[in-house]
Amino acid sequence: MAKAPVLTPRSEDFPRWYQDLINKAELADNGPVRGTMVIRPYGYGLWERMQQEMDARIKDAGASNAYFPLFIPQSYLTREAEHVEGFAPELAVVTHGGGKELDEPVVVRPTSETIINDYFSKWVQSYRDLPLLINQWANVVRWEMRPRVFLRTTEFLWQEGHTAHATYEDARDYAAHIHRNVYADFMVNVLGIDVLLGRKTPRERFAGAINTLTLEGMMGDGKALQMGTSHELGTNFAKAFNTSYLSKDGQQELVWQTSWGTSTRMVGGLIMSHGDDSGLRVPPRLAAVQVVVMAIKGDEAVARVREIGETLKAAGLRVHVDDRVDTPFGRRAVDWELKGVPVRIEIGPRDLQAGTAVLARRIPGGKEPVSIESLVALLPKTLEDDQALLLEQSRVRRESRTSDVATIEEAAEAAAAGGWARIPWATLGEEGEARLAEQAVSVRCLVAEDGSVPDADDAPGTVAVVARAY
Numbered sequence: 001m002a003k004a005p006v007l008t009p010r011s012e013d014f015p016r017w018y019q020d021l022i023n024k025a026e027l028a029d030n031g032p033v034r035g036t037m038v039i040r041p042y043g044y045g046l047w048e049r050m051q052q053e054m055d056a057r058i059k060d061a062g063a064s065n066a067y068f069p070l071f072i073p074q075s076y077l078t079r080e081a082e083h084v085e086g087f088a089p090e091l092a093v094v095t096h097g098g099g100k101e102l103d104e105p106v107v108v109r110p111t112s113e114t115i116i117n118d119y120f121s122k123w124v125q126s127y128r129d130l131p132l133l134i135n136q137w138a139n140v141v142r143w144e145m146r147p148r149v150f151l152r153t154t155e156f157l158w159q160e161g162h163t164a165h166a167t168y169e170d171a172r173d174y175a176a177h178i179h180r181n182v183y184a185d186f187m188v189n190v191l192g193i194d195v196l197l198g199r200k201t202p203r204e205r206f207a208g209a210i211n212t213l214t215l216e217g218m219m220g221d222g223k224a225l226q227m228g229t230s231h232e233l234g235t236n237f238a239k240a241f242n243t244s245y246l247s248k249d250g251q252q253e254l255v256w257q258t259s260w261g262t263s264t265r266m267v268g269g270l271i272m273s274h275g276d277d278s279g280l281r282v283p284p285r286l287a288a289v290q291v292v293v294m295a296i297k298g299d300e301a302v303a304r305v306r307e308i309g310e311t312l313k314a315a316g317l318r319v320h321v322d323d324r325v326d327t328p329f330g331r332r333a334v335d336w337e338l339k340g341v342p343v344r345i346e347i348g349p350r351d352l353q354a355g356t357a358v359l360a361r362r363i364p365g366g367k368e369p370v371s372i373e374s375l376v377a378l379l380p381k382t383l384e385d386d387q388a389l390l391l392e393q394s395r396v397r398r399e400s401r402t403s404d405v406a407t408i409e410e411a412a413e414a415a416a417a418g419g420w421a422r423i424p425w426a427t428l429g430e431e432g433e434a435r436l437a438e439q440a441v442s443v444r445c446l447v448a449e450d451g452s453v454p455d456a457d458d459a460p461g462t463v464a465v466v467a468r469a470y
Contacts, residue, residue, distance in 0.1 A: 006334060009277050014221040019149070021271060025280050025338040028149050035147035035154030039264070042339055045288035046267055047157065051137065053190050053286070054159060054262065057182040061174075063133040063161055068115050070139070071106040076114040079240040083113065086207020090142035092154075108141040113208065113233070113259055116162045117241040124255060126246045127166055131174070132255075135161040150268030151225070151470050158263035164243060164255040171256035172211075172232055176453070178260045179213040179230040187227055191266065192283040192390035193217045193273045194398055195227055196465060198445025199453055203433055206259075210234035213453065216444045216465070218398040219272035222418030224444045224467040227269050230260035268470075274390055280340030281363050283390050284383035287318065291379060292341050294322045296329050296348030305347050308357075308372065315376045317383075337362065342386055343379065347372075363389055402465075408432045411466045415441040422447075425462040433464070442469055 006024065008016040022028055027043030030036070039047065055065070074093065077083065092108040095101060109115070116134065124132060137159050144154045161178065165171040179197065187195045200212035209231040217227045238244065238254040247253045274281040284290050293309045295301040302323045309321035320341075322332055329346075336344055344360040346367075351357050357375070360367045363386040370378060401419040405411045408428060414421035416439075425446055428436075433443050448454045449461040 005277065006338065007277055007279065010220060010275075015148075017275075017277070018268075018272060021275055021279055021338070022149055025340070027267070027271075027280075030149065031155075033154070035144045035152075037149050037153050037155075039157075042288075043267060046270065046282070046286065047264055049286050049288050050186075050191075050266055051159075053186055054182070055137075057186055058135050058159070058161065058178075061133070061177060061182055062131075063135040063163070065136060066134050067136050067138065068109075068112050068119070070109055072109050072112075072115045074105045074107050076118060077107060079114065080208050080237055082236070083208035087111070087142070090144070092141045092143055109138075110140055110142045111259075111261075112136070112138070112140075112160055113162065113237055114241075117237045117243055117257075120162075120164050120255070120257075121241045121243040124164055124243060124245050127248055130164060130166045130245060130255065131170060132164040133161075133174075134163065135159055148268070148470075150264055150271070153264075156264050158261050160261040161259060163258045164238075165257070166245070166247070166253070166255070168234070168256050171234075171258050175211070175213060175230045175232045175258040175260065178258070179215070179453075183215055183228045183230065183260075183262060187215060187217070187266075188391065190283065190285045191270060191273075192285075192387060192394060193227070193269060194391060194395035196398070196445065196447065197453055198447040198465065199457070200229075200445060201430070201433060201443050201457060201464070203430065203437075204443060206231045208233060208236050209259075210236070214445050216467075217269050217273060218394070218401065218420065218467075219269070219470070220275065220397075221272070222401050222420070222467070224420065224469040225265070225269045225272065226444070226469070227266060228260070228262035231258060233257040233259060272470075273394055275340070279338035281390065282340040282342060284342045284363075284387045287340075287342055289320045289339075289341050290318045290383055291343045291345060292320050292322050292336050293345045294329070294332065294336075294347065295325055296346060296351075297325050298349045301325070301347050301349055301352060304352055305345075308345065308347070308375065312375065312379065315380075317379060333360075342383055345375065361386060408435055412436060412439050412441055415439075415466055415468050420444070420465055420467040422463045422465055425457070425464045428464045428466075436466055440468060441466055444469060 007020040010017045029038045087110045094106045195215040195217045205212040211232040213230040215227045235254040293305045295305040312319045346358040356369045359370045405421045411421040443464045454462045
């Protein structure tokens with residue numbers, strides 16, 4: 001009788017495979033309140049590495065970290081009509097506290113534009129106070145009707161940046177800088193996901209924004225996942241909160257603003273982009289554990305793998321030593337496969353006698369014997385090769401499953417078949433976008449014919465990229 005697979009095969013049931021992987025790789029559990037999640041240590045380690053890489057890029061862009069309250073007076077949200085309308089169905093509202101009804105209900109933050117603007121209006125007085133560049137790492141709550149762990153949860157973790165600038169041009173350029181040099185750089189070069197950069201249509205823009213820039217990733221089943229967004233807010237919130245400054249000319253002017261964010265949704269994107277029927281595959285540049293050194297059995301092997309682990313750590317690699325010889329080796333190997341650690345170094349008594357180890361590579365697959373003495377020199381290049389392979393596989397998948405179409409019907413068919421479609425925006429238009437939405441197909445973004453981000457929705461040659469989405 002054939003052995004049952006560890007995970008539901010992706011080709012049979014992609015959603016079931018996704019949930020199986022999260023459970024068996026010990027990434028997260030469902031929380032006690034519907035739509036919440038408990039992120040387990042290995043899953044949180046992935047998020048910590050994402051935080052570290054992102055935080056460094058955000059600081060390089062000139063932003064500083066701060067923290068704002070979880071609770072927002074409900075009256076704040078009513079100041080910007082489009083914003084409150086966009087978030088109203090998702091709000092969690094607290095009406096009682098300390099055993100009595102509150103004088104004013106408070107909202108558990110779904111995002112922080114309103115409360116941050118209240119403080120920006122106090123902090124910005126003169127052109128000398130600009131630009132003001134703030135980021136916070138926090139949790140937010142959006143009441144989710146169709147929860148899926150990491151992808152759509154009632155509470156999730158994220159970073160949200162908020163900035164104020166003296167001119168429209170400064171704000172526009174900063175939003176674009178975050179979009180390309182912070183988000184795209186991280187997603188392509190660390191996550192190994194070949195994201196598509198574009199701008200959202202008016203229908204899909206962030207509530208209260210004048211422009212939204214997006215990064216869309218194609219998942220293993222051909223659906224799209226919005227990996228991050230950067231918004232130009234114009235002066236909408238500045239008007240609502242009177243966030244103004246005294247210009248060099250002595251005139252009182254409204255600030256121009258941006259906001260931008262990424263979240264634990266990226267963990268879901270990582271799983272669905274790189275996972276296979278054996279589990280997760282973690283990009284080496286992201287991995288909290290790049291190399292597992294495993295003792296197969298025997299006291300002598302245990303002592304030696306510990307020595308090798310320390311040597312590899314000293315060489316700058318992120319290493320975990322698995323010396324649990326009281327647990328069957330096969331079970332441990334399967335566990336590390338599920339978790340997607342890029343490289344395993346397997347060492348037993350016979351290997352020690354020969355001065356060799358077995359190098360198992362998770363990303364391309366396969367095993368080969370190597371000299372123990374060669375590991376310090378061999379592993380860095382191996383990890384970089386595997387990082388490049390994941391990005392190439394992501395790029396090939398997106399390009400091979402994206403088709404150019406001429407009609408709305410063809411666009412819907414391509415999306416239903418598990419791919420993306422490109423159609424001229426002049427052909428589709430807002431009416432065609434609405435027709436696609438009735439079939440659960442959305443315009444993920446607008447791009448120029450050369451793949452760049454168009455300056456305006458109606459720029460000549462603008463193409464709409466449409467797909468089914470998470």
